[in-house]
Amino acid sequence: MPGAAAAQRVPVEEQSVAVVADPVNLTELRREAEKAAKDLEEATKALEQRRAQIRDSEKELSAKLRQLQEAERAFARIRQPLSDLVGLLYQQPIGGDVTGFLSGESDADTLRAMTGVTQLVAERQRILDDTSRLQQERERLAAEAQELRAANLLSEAQMAAEIETLRARSQKIVKSLTQALVKLGVKIDKKGQPAGGCDPTRTSSLTEFPNGLIPQAYLCPLQQKGNELRGDAALAFISLNEAYKRRFGKPMCVTDSYRSLAEQQSVYYRRPGFAAVPGRSNHGLGLAVDLCGGVERFRSPEFNWVEANGKKYGWIHPKWAYVSPFEPWHWEYDPKLGSLL
Numbered sequence: 001m002p003g004a005a006a007a008q009r010v011p012v013e014e015q016s017v018a019v020v021a022d023p024v025n026l027t028e029l030r031r032e033a034e035k036a037a038k039d040l041e042e043a044t045k046a047l048e049q050r051r052a053q054i055r056d057s058e059k060e061l062s063a064k065l066r067q068l069q070e071a072e073r074a075f076a077r078i079r080q081p082l083s084d085l086v087g088l089l090y091q092q093p094i095g096g097d098v099t100g101f102l103s104g105e106s107d108a109d110t111l112r113a114m115t116g117v118t119q120l121v122a123e124r125q126r127i128l129d130d131t132s133r134l135q136q137e138r139e140r141l142a143a144e145a146q147e148l149r150a151a152n153l154l155s156e157a158q159m160a161a162e163i164e165t166l167r168a169r170s171q172k173i174v175k176s177l178t179q180a181l182v183k184l185g186v187k188i189d190k191k192g193q194p195a196g197g198c199d200p201t202r203t204s205s206l207t208e209f210p211n212g213l214i215p216q217a218y219l220c221p222l223q224q225k226g227n228e229l230r231g232d233a234a235l236a237f238i239s240l241n242e243a244y245k246r247r248f249g250k251p252m253c254v255t256d257s258y259r260s261l262a263e264q265q266s267v268y269y270r271r272p273g274f275a276a277v278p279g280r281s282n283h284g285l286g287l288a289v290d291l292c293g294g295v296e297r298f299r300s301p302e303f304n305w306v307e308a309n310g311k312k313y314g315w316i317h318p319k320w321a322y323v324s325p326f327e328p329w330h331w332e333y334d335p336k337l338g339s340l341l
C-alpha cells in the first residue's frame with residue numbers, strides 16, 4: 001500500500017501533526033484578521049488623504065473668490081468717481097467757454113475737450129464691462145465651490161460608510177478568533193481588550209513599546225493559566241500546544257512567558273544567571289516561553305518533538321540556547337517565520 005509506505009517514512013512526531021488537522025485553524029483566522037485590519041488601516045489612510053485634498057481645494061477656491069471680490073471692490077472704487085465725472089461732463093457737454101465754442105474760437109481746445117470726454121466714456125464702459133465679467137466669474141466660482149462641497153460631503157460619507165463596514169468585519173473576525181480561543185480553553189479577559197478579545201493584529205505597532213512594557217491590550221493569554229504572550233506569538237503557541245496535546249496526550253508545561261520589566265528585574269536579582277539582563281530578554285517582548293514537562297531536558301522525546309514541529313508554528317529553539325547559556329527550556333517565536341505560515 002503506497003499510503004502506508006509513505007506514512008512509515010514520516011517520523012512519528014511529524015505524523016501526528018500531519019494526520020490530525022488543527023480543529024480550529026488559528027493561523028487561517030489570524031491571517032484573515034490581519035488582512036481585515038490592513039484593509040481598515042488603508043481605507044482610513046485613504047480617507048485622511050482625501051480630507052487633506054478637500055481642505056486644499058476648498059482653500060484654493062476661497063482664495064480665488066476673495067481675490068475676485070477684492071478686484072470687484074477696486075473697480076467699484078474707480079467706477080463711481082468716473083461715472084460722476086462722465087455725468088458731470090454730459091450736463092456741461094463742453095469743457096470750456098460756451099461763448100468761445102459758439103464763436104468758433106479755440107477750436108483746438110474744444111476738440112481736445114471732446115476727445116477727452118469720449119475717452120472717459122469709453123473708459124467708464126470698459127470698467128463696467130470688466131466689472132460684470134468679474135461678477136460672472138465670481139458667480140461661476142461660487143457655484144463651483146458649492147458643487148465641490150456637495151461632492152466632497154458625499155464622497156466622505158461613502159468612505160466613512162466603507163470604513164464602518166471594514167471595522168465591523170475586522171471586529172467580527174477578532175470575535176470569532178476569540179471564540180475559537182475560548183473553545184480551546186483560553187480564558188480571555190475582556191477588560192482592556194479593545195475588540196473585546198485577543199486581537200493578534202495589534203502587533204505591527206509593537207516595536208514602539210520598550211521591552212517589558214507592552215500594554216495589556218497587546219497581550220493574549222495562553223491556555224496555561226497566568227501566562228501570556230504577544231498576540232501573534234500566543235496564537236501560534238496555542239496551535240503548537242494543540243498539536244503537542246495530540247502527540248503526548250497532555251498540554252505543554254509553561255514555567256514562564258511574557259515578563260514585564262518589573263518581573264524581569266525581580267527574577268534577575270533573585271536568581272542571577274537564570275534570566276537575561278532586564279530589558280534585553282525576548283520574554284519582555286512577549287515572544288519567548290520557558291517550558292517544562294520534559295521539554296526542559298535536552299534530547300528528551302518532548303524536546304525533540306518541539307524542535308521538529310515548532311517551526312511549523314513559528315516557534316524555534318534559538319541557536320544560543322543550545323550552547324551559551326545552555327537553556328533547553330527556552331523557546332522563541334520568530335514573527336518573520338510565523339508571518340509566512
Ligand SMILES: [Zn+2]
Nearest residue numbers: 288289290330
Ligand atoms: Zn527563557
